Amino acid sequence: xxxxxxxxxxxxxxxxxxxxxxxxxxxxxxxxxxxxxxxxxxxxxxxxxxxxxxxxxxxxxxxxxxxxxxxxxxxxxxxxxxxxxxxxxxxxxxxxxxxxxxxxxxxxxxxxxxxxxxxxxxxxxxxxxxxxxxxxxxxxxxxxxxxxxxxxxxxxxxx
Amino acid sequence: xxxxxxxxxxxxxxxxxxxxxxxxxxxxxxxxxxxxxxxxxxxxxxxxxxxxxxxxxxxxxxxxxxxxxxxxxxxxxxxxxxxxxxxxxxxxxxxxxxxxxxxxxxxxxxxxxxxxxxxxxxxxxxxxxxxxxxxxxxxxxxxxxxxxxxxxxxxxxxxxxxxxxxxxxxxxxxxxxxxxxxxxxxxx
Numbered sequence: 228x229x230x231x232x233x234x235x236x237x238x239x240x241x242x243x244x245x246x247x248x249x250x251x252x253x254x255x256x257x258x259x260x261x262x263x264x265x266x267x268x269x270x271x272x273x274x275x276x277x278x279x280x281x282x283x284x285x286x287x288x289x290x291x292x293x294x295x296x297x298x299x300x301x302x303x304x305x306x307x308x309x310x311x312x313x314x315x316x317x318x319x320x321x322x323x324x325x326x327x328x329x330x331x332x333x334x335x336x337x338x339x340x341x342x343x344x345x346x347x348x349x350x351x352x353x354x355x356x357x358x359x360x361x362x363x364x365x366x367x368x369x370x371x372x373x374x375x376x377x378x379x380x381x382x383x384x385x386x
Numbered sequence: 387x388x389x390x391x392x393x394x395x396x397x398x399x400x401x402x403x404x405x406x407x408x409x410x411x412x413x414x415x416x417x418x419x420x421x422x423x424x425x426x427x428x429x430x431x432x433x434x435x436x437x438x439x440x441x442x443x444x445x446x447x448x449x450x451x452x453x454x455x456x457x458x459x460x461x462x463x464x465x466x467x468x469x470x471x472x473x474x475x476x477x478x479x480x481x482x483x484x485x486x487x488x489x490x491x492x493x494x495x496x497x498x499x500x501x502x503x504x505x506x507x508x509x510x511x512x513x514x515x516x517x518x519x520x521x522x523x524x525x526x527x528x529x530x531x532x533x534x535x536x537x538x539x540x541x542x543x544x545x546x547x548x549x550x551x552x553x554x555x556x557x558x559x560x561x562x563x564x565x566x567x568x569x570x571x572x573x574x
Contacts, residue, residue: 264519276519328568335571353574354567361566372566376557379548380541381509383570385516 236277239263245283251290253298255306255344262349268385269356293351296320297344307341316347322354356386408469415468425462428452435475437532438491439524444532450539451475478535492528501534507541543573 237245239260247257258266270282278286296319300312308316310333317324317332324332336346360382364372374382418434419426426434428448435443455463455471463471485501486493493501499514509517521537522529529537547569551559561569 268516268520276515322567323564324571325564325568328564328571331568331572335574353571357567357570358563361563365563371560371562373558373560374548376545376548376552377508379559380507380544381513383544383574384520384540385513386570386574 236275236279237283238277239267242267242278242283246290251287251294252344253294254304255294255297257345258348259345262345262352265349265352269352289351289355290348293348294344297347301344305341307343308347309341310337313337313342313347313350317350317354320351320354322358353386357383360386411469411472412465414472415465418468423462425460425464426452426468427462430462431471435532437530439530441524444523444536447532447536447539450536478538479531482531482534490528492524492526492530493534494528498529498534498537502538502541505538505541540574547573 240263243258243260243263246252246263252258266286267276267278270278270286272282296316297308300308300316313333313336314329317329332350333342336342336350338346342350361372364374415426416422418430420430420433428445431452432443432445432448435448437443451471451474452461452463454474455467457467481501482493485497485504487497495514495518498518499511502509502514517537518527518529521533523533524530548559549555551561551565551569
């Protein structure tokens with residue numbers, strides 16, 4: 228499946244095909260294009276809109292962990308989790324968010340009150356990308372970052 | 387600077403415009419309100435709007451726009467709310483037409499750059515490439531009308547939340563990790 232890559236880089240469409248064929252989502256529905264684009268942008272360090280094989284390997288490991296985490300909450304094997312379960316899954320990953328923040332996430336990522344694996348992955352990708360963006364700017368590791376307006380927009384819009 | 391700029395469509399302009407003729411608008415409202423419930427729902431609005439292609443109008447954009455004018459949390463708009471909504475969409479159409487210089491129903495990267503620079507945003511060239519790939523749902527390297535609105539709405543929301551945190555209005559905010567996550571997730 229990696230032979231789909233021209234010059235060792237794959238774009239969102241090729242990634243979607245790869246992941247679907249690989250069966251990494253198990254019995255869950257394959258990833259939407261939007262989620263694939265998100266996954267590329269999460270690891271696309273040179274901002275080329277594509278990902279190379281080392282990044283793909285990184286993604287693979289991360290996806291496997293997320294799938295395990297998700298299935299541990301999807302006890303009835305319905306392919307979706309409830310809002311409270313999503314909040315628990317996020318806390319289990321170590322993110323500390325306020326009730327409003329968690330509510331925002333639930334609103335943003337649920338369809339008809341439930342969260343699918345695809346939605347869950349999109350959410351995790353964003354959490355990870357935001358965390359990385361923050362860490363990169365927190366050079367002195369104080370847990371506080373100063374953002375100028377333009378930087379804030381550019382940083383956040385691209386996540 | 388975009389940060390100081392408050393786009394026209396956010397201001398309460400009470401200009402009389404031939405298009406805002408109540409009788410005309412009432413006809414439009416009735417046509418869009420297919421089930422004649424007196425309230426235009428998200429799906430009814432989506433069916434009434436065109437993005438210049440044969441694909442449905444961006445549902446996220448429809449949801450955002452209804453949300454802006456739905457004062458009673460009904461999940462839809464009545465005629466009074468609809469008048470404001472209609473003007474809002476017309477304003478966007480005028481802006482879009484201004485920047486879609488080749489009349490293609492699409493705004494390419496340069497036209498997008500000009501539009502957003504016109505609003506006061508000052509971003510790098512690479513940023514516009516990323517914006518395009520993020521908002522272009524048609525996959526053509528250009529943005530259609532609905533995706534253009536969606537992009538601008540997100541930019542405005544981020545600006546608003548930045549403003550809320552920038553209490554001394556100097557264009558800088560200082561946030562903790564948790565604050566940053568919360569800020570972004572209430573907007574994105």
